[in-house]
Amino acid sequence: MAVDTSDSKSLDVVSGPVPEDIHTVLERSSDFSDTESDGKRAPPLAAKLCAVALISCISFGSHWSSGVTGAMKTTIKKEMVIDNTQFSLLEASENFMATVLLLGSGMITDRVGGAEMIVYGNIIYTIGSILVAAAATVRSFDFMIGGRVILALGDIATQIAQYKMFSSWFPPSNGFASTLGFELAIGKIGGFVGKSTANIIAKNTGNFAWVFWTSVFMNVFTNVASAGFWYFNQYCTRHYKGRCDVATKEQLTEKNKKFEFQKVFELPWTFWAVMAFSVFQTSAASVFSQNATELAETRFEVDSIKAGWYSSLSQYAGFFLVPCLGVFIDVLGNRASVLCTCGAGMLLSMVLINFATSKAGTGAAFGIYAIAVSLGPTSVIDSIRTTMWHQSVFGSAYSLKVTMNNAMSIIIRIITGALQDADDNSYRRVVQVYLVLAAGALVVGATILIGSFLTDNLVVLQWTRHKRLTSGAAVIERIREQNLVTQRRRTRNISIICFGALTSLTLGSWVAYIWGAVTGHNS
Numbered sequence: 001m002a003v004d005t006s007d008s009k010s011l012d013v014v015s016g017p018v019p020e021d022i023h024t025v026l027e028r029s030s031d032f033s034d035t036e037s038d039g040k041r042a043p044p045l046a047a048k049l050c051a052v053a054l055i056s057c058i059s060f061g062s063h064w065s066s067g068v069t070g071a072m073k074t075t076i077k078k079e080m081v082i083d084n085t086q087f088s089l090l091e092a093s094e095n096f097m098a099t100v101l102l103l104g105s106g107m108i109t110d111r112v113g114g115a116e117m118i119v120y121g122n123i124i125y126t127i128g129s130i131l132v133a134a135a136a137t138v139r140s141f142d143f144m145i146g147g148r149v150i151l152a153l154g155d156i157a158t159q160i161a162q163y164k165m166f167s168s169w170f171p172p173s174n175g176f177a178s179t180l181g182f183e184l185a186i187g188k189i190g191g192f193v194g195k196s197t198a199n200i201i202a203k204n205t206g207n208f209a210w211v212f213w214t215s216v217f218m219n220v221f222t223n224v225a226s227a228g229f230w231y232f233n234q235y236c237t238r239h240y241k242g243r244c245d246v247a248t249k250e251q252l253t254e255k256n257k258k259f260e261f262q263k264v265f266e267l268p269w270t271f272w273a274v275m276a277f278s279v280f281q282t283s284a285a286s287v288f289s290q291n292a293t294e295l296a297e298t299r300f301e302v303d304s305i306k307a308g309w310y311s312s313l314s315q316y317a318g319f320f321l322v323p324c325l326g327v328f329i330d331v332l333g334n335r336a337s338v339l340c341t342c343g344a345g346m347l348l349s350m351v352l353i354n355f356a357t358s359k360a361g362t363g364a365a366f367g368i369y370a371i372a373v374s375l376g377p378t379s380v381i382d383s384i385r386t387t388m389w390h391q392s393v394f395g396s397a398y399s400l401k402v403t404m405n406n407a408m409s410i411i412i413r414i415i416t417g418a419l420q421d422a423d424d425n426s427y428r429r430v431v432q433v434y435l436v437l438a439a440g441a442l443v444v445g446a447t448i449l450i451g452s453f454l455t456d457n458l459v460v461l462q463w464t465r466h467k468r469l470t471s472g473a474a475v476i477e478r479i480r481e482q483n484l485v486t487q488r489r490r491t492r493n494i495s496i497i498c499f500g501a502l503t504s505l506t507l508g509s510w511v512a513y514i515w516g517a518v519t520g521h522n523s
Helices: 022-033 046-067 073-079 084-114 113-140 141-169 176-204 209-237 267-301 304-332 335-355 359-374 378-387 391-422 430-451 465-470 472-486 488-520
Strands: none
Touching: 022 176, 046 113, 046 141, 046 176, 073 084, 073 267, 073 488, 084 113, 084 391, 113 141, 113 209, 113 430, 141 176, 141 391, 176 209, 176 304, 176 378, 267 304, 267 359, 267 378, 267 391, 267 430, 267 488, 304 335, 304 359, 304 378, 304 465, 304 488, 335 359, 335 378, 335 430, 359 378, 378 391, 391 430, 391 488, 465 472, 472 488
C-alpha cells in the first residue's frame, strides 16, 4: 500500500486539510477514478461481486478435495496397508512440492496475473486428482504419492492466484477482508461437505476409491468456474480501468510489467511479525486437522463416519463467523486483537485436548477450536496485505507465507507420525506438540497486540476504516519513507535475515521429508 512519492498526485490525500468524514474521501476518490484519460470507468459493485462469486466457486471445489484424505486416515491406512509415518509422508508430499515451487510460483503470478494462473493451476490439479483416484483404485501407495505431487503443482498455482486477484480488486479496509471472509466461508462449506461425506461414500460404495473419483468430478466443476472467471476477467480488462487504493491512491495491479525482485526484499518487519504468528497458528491448525478424525475415533469411541462428522464440525463449524469477521476487520480494524484472540483460543483448545481427555473435555476442545481456527486465515492474510508497501508483489509475499506454513507442516507431520508409531498408535505425545505450537501462537499474537500500542508500524493493524481513509495516508507515507529511505539498510538487513530463517526452515523440511521417505515408505 505504498504511496509513490515521485508523483505529486499520489499525495492528494495528505495535502491540504484533513477531510471531515469518510464520505468526503470517498467522493474525492470517485472524482479521481472517473477522470482517467483512457475514458474507462472503475468497475461497478456488481462486477466486483461477480468476481468474488466466481473465485468462491473455485474455492468450494478445491476445499472439497483437500478435506478428503485427512478424513479417511484410518480407512487409507487399512486399505493400503501403511502405518502412521507413511500416511504422514503421503500428506507431506504435497507440502514438499509447495516448499520447492511456491516462491517461484508467487513471483510468476505477480508477473503474468492471477487469472491465467488459476486456469492453468486447476487443469494440473484435476490431472493430479485423477492420478490419485487411480492409485486408490489399484491400491498403490507409491502411485498415490506421485499423484499427490502432480496435484500439488496445480494447487500451488491456484491458492496464490485467487488471493492475488482479491488484492488487485480490493484494498485494505475497503473490501479486501470482507471478500476474503466470504471466499473462506464458502471454502469451509466445501471442506466440510467433502470431509464429512468421505467415509459415508466409502462405506456405501464398498470401495474407498470412489471418494477420490467424486473429488475428480468436483474438480471438473472447478475447471468450469475457472474458465468462467478467466473470460469475465478479460471482459473487465477491456471495459474497466484498474482499481486504486482509496486511502493512498496506489494503483492496484493484477500483473506487472517485469519481475519486482527488489520490492520482495523490502518487505517490512511488520510483515515478518505476522508471518511469525502464522508459522505457529496455521501449522498447528493444519496438522491437527490431518489427525482430527482419527483422534475423534479414539476419544469418542465411535466409527469413522461419526468421527468424520465430529472432526468436520471442529474444523468448519465456525464458517458463519468468517464473513462476519471479514466485515468487522474492514470496518473496525483491530487485526492485532483478532490475532491475539485466535492464539488464546487455540491454546485453550489444545490445553483441553492434552489434559481433559474425557469425551466431555474433548468435545469442549473441539468446539473452542472451531471458533478459534475460524479467526485465523482472514486476520492473517489481511494483516499481511495491510503491512505491505507494494500491492504489486502480494503474490510473492503470500507465497512466502504458504511456503513457510508448508515447511513447518512437513516437519511437524513427520515428527507426529513417528511419535504416534512409537507410542503404539496413541495420541498421548502427539497432542503435546499441538500444545507447544498453540502456545507459540499466543505469545507472538500478544506481542503484536502490545506492539500496536507502542509503535506506528504496528498500529496500522488496528486502524478502523474511517481512520485509514481520512488520516491514514500521512502516517503510512511517513512510515514508508522511514523504512525505505531513512532506514533502508536496516529494512533490507531484517528482510534478508528473515529470508535466511525461512530458507533454513525450508531446508529442514526437505531433510525431514527425505528422512520420512527413507524410513517410512519403502517397506
